[in-house]
Amino acid sequence: MNLLLAINGWDRVIWQERFQKLLPERQVLLAGPEIDPAGIHYAACWKHTPGSLAALGQAKALFSLGAGVDHLMLDPDLPDAPIVRIVDPDLTGRMTEWVVWQCLDWLRQGPLYRRQQAARTWHDDRHQPAAQDVRVGVMGLGVLGLDAIERLRSLRFAVSGWSRSAKQIPGVRTYAGEAGLAAFLAQTDILVVLMPLTPETAGMINETLLRQLARDGRLGGPVLLNAGRGGLQVEADILAALEDGTLKGASLDVFQTEPLPSQSPLWLHPSVMVTPHNAAMSHPDAIAKAIVEQIRNLESGQSLMHVVNRSRGY
Numbered sequence: 001m002n003l004l005l006a007i008n009g010w011d012r013v014i015w016q017e018r019f020q021k022l023l024p025e026r027q028v029l030l031a032g033p034e035i036d037p038a039g040i041h042y043a044a045c046w047k048h049t050p051g052s053l054a055a056l057g058q059a060k061a062l063f064s065l066g067a068g069v070d071h072l073m074l075d076p077d078l079p080d081a082p083i084v085r086i087v088d089p090d091l092t093g094r095m096t097e098w099v100v101w102q103c104l105d106w107l108r109q110g111p112l113y114r115r116q117q118a119a120r121t122w123h124d125d126r127h128q129p130a131a132q133d134v135r136v137g138v139m140g141l142g143v144l145g146l147d148a149i150e151r152l153r154s155l156r157f158a159v160s161g162w163s164r165s166a167k168q169i170p171g172v173r174t175y176a177g178e179a180g181l182a183a184f185l186a187q188t189d190i191l192v193v194l195m196p197l198t199p200e201t202a203g204m205i206n207e208t209l210l211r212q213l214a215r216d217g218r219l220g221g222p223v224l225l226n227a228g229r230g231g232l233q234v235e236a237d238i239l240a241a242l243e244d245g246t247l248k249g250a251s252l253d254v255f256q257t258e259p260l261p262s263q264s265p266l267w268l269h270p271s272v273m274v275t276p277h278n279a280a281m282s283h284p285d286a287i288a289k290a291i292v293e294q295i296r297n298l299e300s301g302q303s304l305m306h307v308v309n310r311s312r313g314y
């Protein structure tokens with residue numbers, strides 16, 4: 001009943017220490033060619049090397065170390081075990097902070113005042129819209145989208161949401177599926193993207209979609225916030241939309257290539273806020289604790305929680 005850590009891009013030893021402390025009676029092993037799959041019943045993964053889990057035929061669960069599982073879904077050679085994602089109040093709260101921070105920054109004209117301050121310009125603009133005059137449309141009404149909506153509503157933003165299946169959320173106008181997308185976009189001033197990366201959502205934040213956002217809002221143009229996944233967006237289309245005024249601005253936490261290449265024009269664009277895919281970094285302690293709890297629950301006969309639907313991809 002040992003645990004394999006299949007992690008790329010993060011410090012594997014930190015994770016090994018955390019898990020080993022919580023599972024003292026078992027071996028917590030780092031993935032590598034010398035690992036014997038016999039006796040490994042669990043894997044905790046972040047951007048593992050595709051194919052490297054294929055030999056774990058006895059696996060009882062594959063855990064993602066993040067809320068998203070696109071990194072696992074890319075691998076056609078996964079063992080046939082449940083895929084479990086992280087749902088953690090610490091992570092959810094951090095994402096909501098990022099969304100609220102960015103919505104308030106655009107509402108209160110943060111980019112403009114930072115430019116004015118740099119130029120020592122005192123321009124007293126008396127035409128500040130109020131939060132209730134700004135329509136925030138949240139794409140993705142899952143764990144993260146719903147939490148963000150609650151906070152945005154408490155700040156009195158006019159909030160709506162869009163998801164794959166129809167939802168009813170008190171006080172929030174909701175839209176669903178392909179049929180509801182155009183109407184959702186047409187009434188959105190700030191588009192908040194909190195969706196998973198799947199074959200259906202890949203590249204959907206593109207020119208066609210951006211052109212459908214509201215043109216009559218109080219911010220002087222629509223704003224895009226993406227903290228879902230970089231693969232959802234077409235960065236060339238976002239840049240073109242910023243240039244021709246289709247978009248007023250963008251706050252991006254995720255990118256098609258990460259780290260964002262130094263030659264990307266997004267870095268220095270005056271209407272773009274770049275954060276380094278850390279909108280909702282969760283503490284390894286919290287994640288390790290949540291995964292170990294799931295292992296213990298499973299072994300005491302309870303069901304795993306937050307199991308991903310493989311055919312939907314999230």
Ligand SMILES: NC(=O)c1ccc[n+]([C@@H]2O[C@H](COP(=O)([O-])OP(=O)(O)OC[C@H]3O[C@@H](n4cnc5c(N)ncnc54)[C@H](OP(=O)(O)O)[C@@H]3O)[C@@H](O)[C@H]2O)c1
Pocket residue numbers: 066067068069091095139140141142143144145162163164165166177194195196197198200201227228229253254277278279280281314
């Ligand atoms: N930047 C960061 O630091 C960071 C941190 C954590 C997570 N994330 C990203 O955030 C994503 C969302 O997390 P979550 O926990 O909220 O996920 P979740 O609970 O699985 O919710 C996903 C939402 O997206 C909707 N959706 C999926 N495919 C869709 C489609 N084709 N069309 C319309 N709606 C679709 C789902 O619709 P239904 O409700 O109809 O199923 C659901 O409402 C993760 O997958 C991850 O990529 C980023």
